[in-house]
Amino acid sequence: MKSNKISVLVVDDSALIRRLLTEIINAESDMQVVATAPDPLVARELIKLHNPDVLTLDVEMPRMDGLDFLERLMRLRPMPVLMVSSLTDKGSEVTLRALELGAVDYIAKPKVDIASGLQGYAELIAEKIRACSQARVASRAGHKASDQAQLRAQAVAASRKRTSYSTTEKIIFVGASTGGTEAIKDFLIDLPADMPAILITQHMPENFTRTFAERLDKLCTLRVSEAVHNQRILPGHVYIAPGNLHLEVTRSGANYMTFLHEGEPVNRHRPSVDVLFYSAARVAGANAVGVILTGMGKDGAAGLLEMKRAGAYTLAQDEASCVVFGMPKEAIAVGGVDEVLPLTQLPSRVIEHLGQRINRV
Known part of the structure; x- marks a missing residue:
């Protein structure tokens, strides 16, 4: 008889990591932990x-690469996978590819003193495993994502407008966590180049956000970059909150500006979606659109409610299309959401709403 406990298989070539994860x-x-394995075979x-x-899965292992194993696993036997990756540029690139292939989430290994570092992450690791166990797993391995990405990147490079945009009052704010890297890509990828500016907070560590922004920039008609402090916010551009820094929107005369800071974590996150959304309510008010996507926990719920109270139009991703319904569910529960839609319908609904608002002005 299967236990009521969440059963976990730990896959890592490091005996130390296997032991520490098992203890945690x-x-x-x-x-x-029902078993551990030193390699994918x-x-x-x-x-x-x-x-x-x-399944917790390391990337660099003998006998078979973790990504190759993940791709086969998600094609033949899709299941929730939590990647265990390094906090490096290479680690961030590989982890984002793993999320494309269908991994639910990842935990980053500390750069130094792995034993004490992982113990410090114990609560977060447990939370992520709980979220993974409830996640909706969809294989992307059979979609030849890399081939599609290359074709789309070529099309974007050929069609991207090199226009110098002037400022606009409209501005879009997006928050996400678990499952968010793919949801954000799907949200942005078909938006036209003349969209209002978009500010995004996705729960990610340092290095990962820069790599994430660079990958999106190659796929989207919109210009995507990691946000820089005190940067003028322009239409047609997307600004990703850097890992370990809160992102807010401020005003300088007629212009929206970015504001980055190392404030205390909010809802245990830095960057925090609530920090971004509260600034949107204060600064942009009814000119803002708020979108909350898939994610674990409640970050962004209170901030989205504040945006709605300030006159913003607010949307949430529906349960069926979320990897983890935590953040949208909490935002809906507190009354912060005007409309709940599948991920595939969110981009067109935002465009439709902005067109209606602009026509009324």
Whole structure:
């Protein structure tokens, strides 16, 4: 008989990491490690044997690369996967590719003193495993994402407008967490180049946000970059909150400006969606559109409510299209959402709303 606990299979070539993750997971009353594996080939047999609820997966391992294993796994037996990656440029690139292939989330290994660092992450690791166990898993492996990305990047390069935009009053704010990297890509990818400026907070560490922005910039007609402090916000551009810095919008005369700071974490996050959304309510008011996407926890719910109270139009991704429905669910529960839609309908609804607003002016 299968236990009520969340069963976890730990796959990592490091005996130290396997032991530490096992200790952290087994210390929680609602989860347990059913087996560990030093490489994907051993893991494959253990998956058949134990049918785990969640798999933690390292990237660089002997006998088979973690990404190759993940791609095969998501094609043949889709299941919730939590990547364990390094806090490096290479690690961020590989992790984003893993999320494209269908991994639910990731946990970053500390750069130094792994033992104490992972112990410090114990609560976060447990939370992520719980979220993974409830996640809607959809394989992207069969979609030949890399081929599609290359074709789209070529089309964007050929069609992207090199216009110098003037300022506009309209501005869009987006918040996301677990599952958000792919949701944000899907939200942005078909938006036209003449959109109002878009500010985004996605829960990610340093290095990851820059790599994420660079990948999006190659795929989107909009210009996408990691936000810089005290930067003029222009239409046709997307600004991603840097890892470990809060992003806010401020005013300088007629212009919207970025404001980055190292304030205390909010809802245990820096950057925090609530910090961005509260600034949107203060500064942009009814000229703002707020969008909350898939994610674990409640970050952004209170801020989106404040935006709505200030006159902003607010949307949430629906449960069926979310990887994890936590953040949209909390925003809906507190009354902060005007409309709930599938991810595929959010871009066109934002465009429609902005067209209606502009026509009324």
